[in-house]
Amino acid sequence: MAKHGKKFRAALAMYEPEKSYPLSEATAILKKAAFAKFNETVDLDLRLGVDPRHADQQVRGTVSLPHGTGKTVRVAVFAKGEKALEAEKAGAELVGAEDLVAKVAGGFTEFDAxxxxxxxxxQVGKLGKVLGPRGLMPNPKTGTVTMDVTKAIAEIKGGKVEFRVDKTGNVHVPVGKIQFTPEQLAENTQVMLDALHRAKPAAAKGIYMRSISISSTMSPGVKIAFSATKVESEVSVT
Structure with a gap:
């Protein structure tokens, strides 16, 4: 097992790692424990009571975070003609048709959505082996296969985040940056948790959310208190 550094151990000493905290307290602890010299990404990590091997137990969706992600999102748009011009005007970093398909097929993935x-x-469907493993494949269910490219670009750049359960039944999704206030992190996290609750498959039985924690890029995780049906939080989201 890798030995943790001095700063990591000092961060762990600021709270009880095995204890679960209300959401607002967990984000305050995370802020206090952060020690990196850069603006770390804050991730929400969940273990779900689903079996992703079954199609009827997939968990996937999108949600717009009220405070955004704090990240500059590079958007690639596969379009031609007027829609390509529309995408360029809307601020997409990469726009193309057959040329962009060929570039990505060659291994280019320097974009975030x-x-x-x-x-x-x-043609884009043929890029599954390149885009799929990176979670970049456009999908009508997430609003990324659309004729309204202006709206789609605005949503993604404004804080729209896609979440998806992995093959082990876990979800890892960004909810902000460590320079956000504890309140902003808590509000973003609560919105994400609400979205995950709504995405619960009808076929999932028993406890749905089995563990929840929040962490930054370099910090240890802080467990979030929850029940089988509702996260215990002082944050109210309407």
């Missing part, structure tokens, strides 16, 4: 117009999906 991808959008496609429906007419391009016949």
């Amino acid at each position: 991808a959008i496609s117009t429906p007419d391009m999906m016949g």
Whole structure:
């Protein structure tokens, strides 16, 4: 087992690692324990009571965080003609049709989100082996296969986040940056948790959210208190 550094051990000493805390307290602890010299990403980590091997127990969706992610999102848009011009005006960093498909097929993935117009999906669909493992494949269920590219770009750049359960039944998703206030982190986290509750598959039985924690890039995780049906939080989201 790797030995943790002095700063990591000092962060652990600021709270009880095995204790679960209300959401607002957990984000305050995370802020206090942060020690890195850069603006770390804050991640929400969950273990769900689902079996992703079954199609009817997949958990996937999108949610717009009230305070955004704090990250500059690079958007690639697969489109041609007027829709390509529309995407460029809306602020997409990469726009193209067959040329962009060929570039990505060659291994280029220097972007954080991808959008496609429906007419391009016949070609974009062939990029599954490149985009799929990175969570970048456009999907109509997440609003990234659309003719309204302006709206899709605005949502992604404004803090829209996609979440998806992995093959081990876990979800790892960013909810902000460590320079956010504890209140901003708590509000973003609560919105994400609410979205995950709404995405619970009907086929999932027993306890749905089995463990929840929040951490930053370099810090240890802080456990969030919860019950089988509702996260215990002082944060109210309407």
